Amino acid sequence: MLAERNRGYFEAKNIAALNFVSSPGAGKTTLLEKTITALKEEIPFFVIEGDQQTMNDAERIDATGVPVIQINTGSGCHLDSVMVNSALKQLSPDPDSILLIENVGNLVCPALFDLGEARRIVVISVTEGDDKPIKYPTIFRNADLCIINKTDLLPYVQFDVEKTKEYARRIQPQIEFIETSATKGDGMESWFDWLRRQRSA
Numbered sequence: 001m002l003a004e005r006n007r008g009y010f011e012a013k014n015i016a017a018l019n020f021v022s023s024p025g026a027g028k029t030t031l032l033e034k035t036i037t038a039l040k041e042e043i044p045f046f047v048i049e050g051d052q053q054t055m056n057d058a059e060r061i062d063a064t065g066v067p068v069i070q071i072n073t074g075s076g077c078h079l080d081s082v083m084v085n086s087a088l089k090q091l092s093p094d095p096d097s098i099l100l101i102e103n104v105g106n107l108v109c110p111a112l113f114d115l116g117e118a119r120r121i122v123v124i125s126v127t128e129g130d131d132k133p134i135k136y137p138t139i140f141r142n143a144d145l146c147i148i149n150k151t152d153l154l155p156y157v158q159f160d161v162e163k164t165k166e167y168a169r170r171i172q173p174q175i176e177f178i179e180t181s182a183t184k185g186d187g188m189e190s191w192f193d194w195l196r197r198q199r200s201a
């Protein structure tokens with residue numbers, strides 16, 4: 001019910017809320033920094049950052065110039081809808097904006113908590129191994145998009161992109177994929193187009 005309350009708030013204000021989940025260090029914040037820097041004149045962004053400790057990620061987003069709230073979960077391993085609701089009261093995102101919610105880095109706990117988001121995006125990086133979708137299926141079950149990040153490292157690691165896609169489709173046949181290198185910029189235009197489609201939807 002609390003997640004539905006957030007969903008109603010987003011619908012009433014026509015805000016596209018996106019929940020980014022991944023294991024620690026897959027590149028969520030880097031992806032958000034690059035996205036905001038490239039598109040902030042075109043799209044109003046608001047950001048909620050979730051980490052157990054530190055303001056590090058909020059400070060990185062703050063440097064891009066968009067409004068951001070950091071939630072520290074302490075010993076908790078995920079964001080929940082109540083945390084997001086109280087962050088929304090401080091952040092007060094504009095109508096017709098995109099709300100980027102970076103969850104705590106963890107492929108397990110965040111899978112179980114609906115935040116009221118419109119879309120869930122799983123980021124996996126090529127250094128993690130291509131079997132992640134079948135080892136951690138729950139997080140893929142309700143995911144709309146899988147971003148395969150750090151593709152610039154593919155020459156140095158054993159990671160079969162097609163195998164990962166096949167594994168993820170076994171769990172969520174409708175899932176979409178975008179391959180990116182957030183640091184080098186490869187694939188970012190496809191990701192920006194996907195983001196624009198969420199806003200118009």
Ligand SMILES: Nc1nc2c(ncn2[C@@H]2O[C@H](COP(=O)(O)OP(=O)(O)OP(=O)(O)O)[C@@H](O)[C@H]2O)c(=O)[nH]1
Pocket residue numbers: 022023024025026027028029030031057104105106149150151152153180181182183184
């Ligand atoms: N080579 C390479 N490194 C990347 C890429 N994207 C991110 N990184 C690096 O990966 C590390 C972690 O990136 P973050 O963006 O902090 O990852 P995160 O998912 O936000 O991490 P947590 O919030 O701690 O879960 C940093 O050293 C980034 O520079 C990429 O596309 N290629």
Ligand SMILES: [Mg+2]
Pocket residue numbers: 028029030057102
């Ligand atoms: Mg981060």
